[in-house]
Amino acid sequence: MIKAIDPNQLLTQMRALQAQASPATQPMPSGEAESNGRVDFGSVMQKAVNEVNDLQKNSGDLKTAFELGDPNVNLADVMIASQKASVAFEATLQVRNKLIEAYQEVMRMSV
Structure with missing residues (x-):
């Protein structure tokens, strides 16, 4: 269901x-x-990266358990964990890209 x-x-x-x-x-x-x-800012980013890492580890563990035939793990849980990890990684990547873009813009400014 x-x-x-x-x-x-x-x-x-x-x-x-x-x-x-x-x-x-x-x-x-x-x-x-x-x-x-x-x-x-460093601690906030470190916390965000650690949370993404935890989501990816959880997703990998669920995938492995499902592939090994663990009866306590169903496909829906595996797919949801995989998508959560994917979305979290993509969001972190976008934040990183925006930070790099902002840094480059600041460096181009004339003083």
Whole structure:
């Protein structure tokens, strides 16, 4: 049976992710960043990359389990995990591309 996407649940998840990404909720490793109210960009990116890596590992584990005939793993779970990993990777790649583009634009500016 195919499960329909619940828009309310999707909206709730999006709001939770937005709350995680807001600067007020991000933990700051250095005391200076906390006092200035700045977000440590490196730690935010490292956390995002680690989450993408976890999704890809989970997807790979589910694929392997399904291929080996594990009765507790069904095809729908494998495909959903694979798509989650794919979307997360693509989003991270797009963010990286935008950052590189912004950096190049700043470097082209004359002072």
